[in-house]
Every structure is written in structure tokens, then in C-alpha cells.
Amino acid sequence: MEDARKIRVLIAKPGLDSHDRGAKVVARALRDAGMEVIYTGLRQTPEQIAETALQEDVDVIGLSILSGAHKTLFPRIMELLKKQGLTDVMVFAGGIIPEEDVSEMKKLGIKEIFGPGTTTEEIIRYVVDNLPKRD
């Protein structure tokens, strides 16, 4: 029998802010839940994020941002993912993203936004339940 492929997740931090506490906790929790997690560190440009997603053949991308620049950076990231043909990758986000921006972000194709107070279990469950099917 073939080994089940581990879920591959890229945790990425766009923007200049350095609040990586949440990103690291989520990365570790997903890893402890048996996923393959790639965390690329702070201040990743949209180009770097799309490139890493492609190179690492990920199923899921988690974006973390607390600088307030999500309205500039998220559209760019989603556009680049589309350009790379990564439309089947599931993208979720977390950090400080005001409620009133959530629907706009979801229209871009971001599946879910996890605000402060979310437990790591909720995120794990969400990823497992919403995992895109691979051909």
C-alpha cells in the first residue's frame, strides 16, 4: 500500500511586521498534527511566497499578517498564485485583520480568516476538513 502523502503547508509572513509568535505557534501545531510544515520566516514578498508555494508543492498556505498591509499584499499574493497556476491550493490567513475587511479578503479567494483567540485545534480541523483534493 502506498504511504499517505502528508499534508504540505506553507506558513508565510508577508509584510514588514515581525509578530511571528502566532505564525510559529500555528506552524508547530500543524506539524505536531502530522503535517509537513514549511515556515520561511519574516518579511516574505508576495513573489517569494508564490515561488515557495510552487517549489514546495504545497496543499495549503497560511498567511499571517499584523501590520495592517493586508489590503495591499493579499491581492498581490492571490494574483501571483493564480499566475503560477496554483488555484487548487487552499489559502487561509490570520493576524489582525479587521472584521470589516474579511469579506473583501474572502472575495480574493482566501478561504478563511482566523482572528485572535482562535485555537490551534480549530485551525488543524479546518485544514483537514477543507483540504483540496489532489489529482
Add this chain to the structure above:
Amino acid sequence: MFDKKKIDELKKERERWEQTTLPNWIRQSSERKNEFRSSSNMPIKRLYTPEDVKDLDYLQDLGFPGEYPFLRGVHATMYRGRFWTMRQFSGFGTAEQTNKRFKYLLKEGETGLSIAFDYPTIMGYDSDHPMGKGEVGICGVAISSLKDMQVLLNGIPLDKVTTSMTINGPAAMLLAMYVAVGDKQGISREKLGGTTQNDNLKEYFAQKLCIYPPKSSVKLTTDIIEYCARNLQRWNPISISGYHIREAGANAVQELAFTIYDGITYVESTLQRGLKVDEFAHRLSFFFASHNDFFEELAKFRAARRLWAKLMKERFHAKNPRSMWMRMHVQTSGCTLTAQQPLNNITRTTIQALAAVLGGTQSLHTNSFDEALALPGEEAVRVALRTQQIIAHESGATNTIDPLAGSYYVEALTNEMEEKATEYIQKLDDMGGAMVAIEKGFFQKEIADSSYKYQKEIDERKRTIVGVNNYQIEKEEYPIKLLRVDPKVEKEQVANLQNVRKTRDNRKAEEMLDKLELSAEKDENLMPAIIEAVKAYATLGEICSVLRKVYGEYKELIVI
């Protein structure tokens, strides 16, 4: 402090109580938990008695306020003389907008300014750098050149207010701009009062806003300490910061230990410049977080003062008592704020602020209740400041000095915090110092582990956070008026910057940048060359680029 015979008698009585009275009560209703622990995981006993502080020697271990070991406070009158400085960190948008906010805060009774810079500025980029797209003026004010600093401080007399600047990588550049504005206002340099955070070590494992590799960053930090000791005698060149260490996930003991160890490292680097310890140590200042665990926090502040005093006296042989003072700024803990039921944050902040006051802080920032959601709005900022004013004027906590001294629990906890921090200091010494610990990822790993553990406790409901994992409400309805920074700010700021580049004497600016490069290559103190460069309107980005060229850029060591 206690007679041995009395302690023996007490011990017998305690044992009797534990065998007779206590079991009856526990049989009727068991305790809430099998064991109680502080937020740093230290076991907390059911009851503290003189037994727990039996070795305390009042004169040696506590002393009097304003005297060694300064446990009871650095000043002899503390808040009976004057309250702490109520300093609210602020800054957003353009220099002009922040200047208005500053004037508002001064009118409302604030006694010192505190500048928050935006991310491009913090990272040493001009507002038109591609990395800063969407970030200009968002989390702080954008300062790209002396022109912006002149607008920011317009109408504010720099000899009357003191200003704290939360800036590290480019601290020398922002301080140079402040000095240049002072020069233009005609204020002599020894009258300029304020603080630059300028603590680059903690950047590598806590705040993580690093520009250059660690060695060059510590060199810049030390340049400022040296320059201030010789030229800006009222300036606190550094605010050695535990706040970010804590916010990154460290516990209270780690915060205390790592901060003090960074302090030790800066004292050593400055001594190597040929300054004597008493020529600069009195100007070193500290910055801590005040988190939720009320007693642990106030014990931490007290322990920090005694530990630092001892180190300065015994390790560095300071003679001047002022060199042994740990003067501190405290900020309530941002990471304890919840997005759920945000008004509850006022209560959290009040408890944290009270711990800071009972811990004897010199300066305090109280967070606004809406900060888990966005930048604070005006009402939220006012409530935060009022919280401090209520503690100062209404609570009575300020009428006597160090009112919790002598509490068996507080003194035992203070001792324990100091002991645990001292163990870390020993460990770091054995490892070869702070730089080695950073290269090995030691601090990073310690913090990541604590942070993960804390989150797990919340997720598993072993730690209750009201409104988050308990006492939730179905629908959050509190209408918060979010402060949004207009996207036009970026355009406006970029236009201002380009205008500066167009109207300045470009040859002069370039000449000063070349001089700076030469000075950096010769490993001189860079402050004088940087002051000349900002006065020629060389921009922050240009100056930082010169040093990026000479020193290289830091590449993050990722530790999950």
C-alpha cells in the same frame, strides 16, 4: 528578620494546622486544582508565612528607598514626591497627523512623548522603497528625512518635554534627526531629554526587526551610548527591553533574565570603548512588560532592581549609586488583550498597570482596549490614560512607598524570581555570552517553547482567558470605531520625500554619505557623521543603505 525560636514554633504550628484544621476543610470542598503555578510555571504554595522569608535580612536584602540594593525603589520619596511619567506610545500617518496627536496628548495631561514609527522607518527604508508598499504610516509615523522630523516636532519645545523613540536598527539616524531639530530650535544639546530604545540584541530573538548582523548592530548601539555619555548628558541612550521578549512568548523569569543579560552585554561593550562604568551606567534604562499574573509581575520589577544593583556593584564595580539604579518603563501586555469582548481589556490593563505601580516603575504606558483589533481610537486612548490617572489619584496605592514589601508571598516570590534569573545568567555566561546564544538559537528556542506551551494551555482550557475560552458570548456586538489610516497618506508622504530629494543640495548630501561610509569603514563612532548627513537632508534610507553596504544585512535564523 525573624527569631529562630519563633520560626521553629511557627513551623510546629503550621504542621498542626495542616494536620487538623486544613484536612477538615479540604474534605468538605477540595481545592480547585491539584497544584497552583505562576505564569512562569513556578509552584505557588497554599500559604506563605515568615518561614518562607526567614533568611531575609532587612537591611541587606531590602534596605531603604533610594539606597542600595534599591529593592524598595530608586527614589527616596517615590510617588509621594511625583507620579511616574504617563507616556503613551503613539504615532500614525504623516508627521503632521502625529504632531496633532502629540499636542492633544500633552493637552490631556500626558507628561512625555513616545514616538511609534512605521515599519519602513523601523527597517531603515524610505517611504518609497518597494518593501514598504502598503505599510507607510500604518503602524506608526513615517519619518524619511529631517524634514519629516521637523514637522513631527513642530511647536513642541524640546527642552520642556522628554521624548521616547521606539527605534533600534536606525536609532542613530533618528536620534541624529532629533538632535538636528533641537539645534534648529536653539536648544543646547545637554538639555535634550529622552530615550532611544536602541536595544539591538533583543531584536535577534524577540522583536525581530533587524537590519544588520548582530555584531554591527551592537556596535551602533554602543556608539549611541558612548556619544550620549560625552554629549547628550540628559539622554537615555538605551532602553534595555524585556517587553518584546515577553510579547514574543517568554515567561516572566525569561523576560527578566534575558533583559538583564542584554544589559550586561552592553555594559561590557561600552567599557571596551574606554569609558568608565560610572560615566555611562546611570543613563541605562529598562523596559518591561506587565502581564496578567499580578504578584509575579510586581515581584519581577522588584527583583529586577535588586539584581541589577548587585550586578553593577559586584560584577562591574560601579561606585556611584546612580549607576546601580534600575530605572524602568513598563507597558501593559499587548498580547493579553483579547479581540473578544474588548471592554474586558480595560480591566486587564488596570490590573497590569497597578502591578507596575506597586512594582515601582518610573514610567508607564497603558494599552487601549481596542488594540487587539487595530490601532487605538481616540476614546480608547483616553480611557487608557485615565486608567493611570485613577491609579495615581484615586486608588491610594501611591501614598506610601513599596506597600507590598514584607508580604511573605511577595518577598518569597521576589527572591525566587531573582534566583531563577541568576541561574540563566550563569548559563549564558558559561555559553560564552549573548552573541553566542543568539547564533545558537538559544533565546529563540526558549521563547518559542514557552509561547507554544502557553497557547496549548489556553487551547486545552488549562488556562482560562475570559471571553475567549470561557464566558464567551454568542454574538460580539460592541461597536468599535476603528482608526484607519487613509491610503492617501502613502502618496502624500512619498511626494514629500521626493520633494526633499529635489530641493536639497544633492552634492552636499552625497558628500556627507561618502564621509559616513569612510567613517564606518574606519570603525569610528558614527554619530557625528550621521548628524552631518541628516542635516544635509540625506534620507534615512540612503544612510541605512550606506551601512547595509558596509555591514551587510542580517539573515534570520528561523527557530520554530
